[in-house]
Amino acid sequence: MNDWIFIYDGFDPEKESLREALCTLGNGYFATRGAGSEAQADAIHYPGTYLAGGYNRLSTEIAGRVIENEDLVNLPNWLPLNFRIDDGSWFSLMTVEILSYRQELDIRKGVLSRTIRFRDRQGRETSMTCRRLVHMGNPHLAAQEIVLTAENWSGAVTIRSALDGRVVNAGVKRYQSLNNRHLEPLNAGSFNSDVIYLEVRTNQSKLHLVQAARTRVLKKKDPLLLERRVIEEPGYIAQELTVDVTKGEIIALEKVVSLFTSRDRGISEWNLEAGKAVESAGSFNALLKTHSLAWEQLWRRFEIEFRKPKSQRTRVYDSRSIPRDPGAGGNAGLVLHLYMFHVLQTTSMHTIDLDVGVPSRGWHGEAYRGHIFWDELYIFPFFNFRVPEITRALLMYRYRRLGEARAAAKKEGWRGAIYPWQSASNGREETQRIHLNPQSGRWLPDNSHLQRHVNAAIAYNIWQYFQVTGDMEFLSFYGAEMFLEIARFWESISTYNPDLDRYEILGVMGPDEYHDRYPGAEKPGLNNNAYTNIMAVWILSRALELFDLLAEVESRDLCERLGVLDEEKTRWRDISRKMRIVFHDDGIISQFEGYDRLEEFDWKGYRKKYKDIQRLDRILEAEGDTPNRYKASKQADVLMLFYLFSSEEISGLFQQLGYPFEYETIPRNIDYYLKRTSHGSTLSHVVHSWVLARSDRVRSWKQFIMTLQSDVSDIQGGTTPEGIHLGAMAGVVDILQEGYTGLEARGQVLWLNPVLPKELRRLRMHMRYRGHSLSVEVTPQRIKVHAFPCASGPIQVGCKGKLFNLKTGDTIEIPL
Structure with a gap:
């Protein structure tokens, strides 16, 4: 094959x-x-x-x-x-x-x-x-x-x-x-x-x-x-x-x-x-x-080599022979190569010299009008560890539009900068105010501009790029300025509730686009979306850390230029320790305040009636109903927290806020929300495969296979012909690159914590980390990392709490 x-x-x-x-x-x-x-x-x-x-x-x-x-x-x-x-x-x-x-x-x-x-x-x-x-x-x-x-x-x-x-x-x-x-x-x-x-x-x-x-x-x-x-x-x-x-x-x-x-x-x-x-x-x-x-x-x-058991090397979706039409099922390596191919055709070496962002549907068609959303959150890791110069160029697209983001925040009465949910030429908000439901033929209000979490995605991308590259020049001249202005936005949108002695973020939308308002409410927006609030806490915490990372003169000049005062830093610190997170049902993180009061949805009945209910929002609107009434999500929302952060990081954030975080918190929340998700976004299967990798490898692999099918099988029924889904394509590759290997750049250490499913016998890839070219090979028995000769100093590789020094030209092997 x-x-x-x-x-x-x-x-x-x-x-x-x-x-x-x-x-x-x-x-x-x-x-x-x-x-x-x-x-x-x-x-x-x-x-x-x-x-x-x-x-x-x-x-x-x-x-x-x-x-x-x-x-x-x-x-x-x-x-x-x-x-x-x-x-x-x-x-x-x-x-x-x-x-x-x-x-x-x-x-x-x-x-x-x-x-x-x-x-x-x-x-x-x-x-x-x-x-x-x-x-x-x-x-x-x-x-x-x-x-x-x-x-x-x-x-x-x-x-x-x-x-x-x-x-x-x-x-x-x-x-x-x-x-x-x-x-x-x-x-x-x-x-x-x-x-x-x-x-x-x-x-x-x-x-x-x-x-x-x-x-x-x-x-x-x-x-x-x-x-x-x-x-x-x-x-x-x-x-x-x-x-x-x-x-x-x-x-x-x-x-x-x-x-x-x-x-x-x-x-x-x-x-x-x-x-x-x-x-x-x-x-x-x-x-x-x-x-x-x-x-x-x-x-x-960019190639990632992987080997499956002999009995599975030519079969991916089921036990049948591979059909000739790749859309009906096929070889996993072929589909992965196809998806990598399209990511590289959209953002290539030539992107480094262009002032462009990365569009969620590629340059492959007119869907979403070629706009840039938050999908770069799923795409940048593919480049961070291979050609980070591409990531840098794409981040510069955001930096050049910082002035427009500042103007947008000022117009809304906030400080700092708020980037648009949909961006194109100059960084103004391009989100349409009305959209067409093709199922009902009606034009409806579009409130997706309330997804302020796009700001969090940009800040997260800046931080991850720096963790992998150690690029102090970018951080000093561009990245830190963006990051601090985004932190200012989260500080200014946070409201103090004296009765609870907690800060709240009101009137926003989370990643789940099925919920844009409370049932019966005239005004759109939701309160205390857990993903949004935790991301704000993380950003404010990292913003304070930035002042220690930057050289003293750079930190001083930046504070002078932006007018950042000690009083502002104190408020950032206070918010980062007192943000409100809402819970229900004994430890379930509420997607937003009031989520527990929504009705349970008749999943069985609607699947029987419509079969494909991925776009449940369109189905319900055509019936005169709305998903705002139900515990039904389009895609991962709360679970995004477990996608972006390791268990150690997310536990630390909850402890910082004074909330309990037990060993069972992650699997309990995964099980709860997975049952209530329609996967109306191709990104949904990416996140669910990732978060299941450590608790349920069988289900993780099934979600991985569903992500592989997203575009070759056009699982959303007619959307791929209008343009590919670049975030899902890059995201499924990153499940192999980071999800199953536990690859993470954090605290000047390259961490590896593999959890290979039984369907994989070996993963091997070339990557770059802080000036080093590395070969990384992972099997169920061991990790092998080789540093090719270069002029950079030694790096640290971590696994299961242990640190290993890796010098140029050397190889380390870590038994599992």
Whole structure:
């Protein structure tokens, strides 16, 4: 079983949109969905191309009010490369008899290919092989090749190669009533006989984009000199070439494309750069060679090797043979590689030089409009231990928008900074105020901007990045400033209750989006969400610790610049010891104050009635009901605490607050909330697999498998075609990387505390920690850590309370 080739046998129009999302190719700068070069946007296909950070705003009148949305823009379609034989129709899978069809995504090399044999209406049989890449080495280049064999015919083949800027944003059905025409055409033409170009501009953000395409026809690897006819329309340009082909002859069509924008660095003028790039680019095979090398080097850094028992090495979901369609089940290594592949295509080495965040749905489609949420909480660990420079760049996206976050806090009457639940171009709150329930067809209020815990996620990410890297420069110049301003926000939103001698946080939402208000309440918001309150305590505690970490001069300058006084620090300390946490049912941490008064939900009855109740909120709203009435969660909320913190850390926080925390607290709460969760978010199975790892490895592995299925099986019924779920993809990898190994960077020690399920015999990975390149291998019997030679000093590795010194070039083995 090949863990690197993702295969679809047969053409299935009903599943094509899912395949196009899962076969997206990208390089961190731009991405193109896996539609065929002959495809046009219709009910079956959606050939979208997206620029990292390429946003535009449009207004629409909906439900009696004007709303403005900022969207990730669908760019001009560079894929069109089609042909027809004699005076026949242009090639389309829908108008020919398909004799054989196979689509392969080579994950190791980043190449999408199709092999097709077909018979047209005239009885002519043709075989074609298509290959495509979006260059991982050069962020501005992409290329495709089509090889045609005339099996039983001779005739004239006309080729059309185009750049189509007439596209709109139409990839998400529920957004289609919104204004969606983001591009305005500017210029089109030819640089020379081989190269055409198209320039467009977004109509609000005024982002200039240009694509240039070089098209060649080859016989026996030699380019042919053919007459070209140029076709121009507003926002569209194409070339047509005609070549004579005899029976049994083979021709190759090759198209190399460049993409540049007005925001690119190190250029003179985007049109000139685009033309120069394609003129100097090599052949498809030459580009494939350098592209494959870039991917090979990435995999050296990021691959995680794992071995299962022999009886399970080719089976993942059940005991049946692995089906050909990966969406129906398949090899765990293959799915993990696929998910890592998509994470690396969204945030690559090229991200380091860009001002972009990491979107929850990748650059793979238009779902969530390409916005940045809190999913980076699940994604950053993947990079922290491999290429932390990528994490640093993504954190700088947040730092550059600190001014907008300060303004948002001030507008609400708070101090410090409040980052938006949904962020895009400049960091303003992009959360829509109304959203459509496709089940009922009604537009409803959207209160998700009350998820202030996004602030906690950003602070947590800053701290974890520093724990892994020890990057004092980042902390001193950027990270500490963000962290302290976030701490100030939590201090200012905390309300003192003199009757309880406790601080409270009122009017927020937790990670569980099913609950945004109390039953019957007019005003949205909930009080004392446990996750939010504990995260505020942790942030205030770490903020005080920051002053000891920073050099004295840096600490002094930062306090002067921000106006942090000793009185403010005293209040932080007081809140961090007196925050209120609500409990019910003898030790269950209440998700929020009043949770215990909600009704129990009829899980059995609704599963029988609807079968799939993941989006229980939509089902209940369509019935005229609301999940606000029930003890029913969309995803992990309280259990996020056990996902982010070790038992030692969370116990310490509860003791700091003066609350009891027993050995059974964690498993008791896991069991309680797991029974009351619908898993309406793909992130839910990630968290539940993680938190079960130590108390119930069997159930943990089942949740792990469910997370593996999230996108390949589109378990949410139609969401993946609109864009992958990047947090779940990275999160399932991190279950192996950190969850089952117990890997944790804390207190200048690299901790390991493995709990491998019986389905895993060995995990091995390369990683970086505080300047060291390490090889880490975990089996049920031992841990082996090797430090490759470097100039860094020794580090400490911890396991089961014991510390081991590891010097460069040395290896330590720890028996379990």
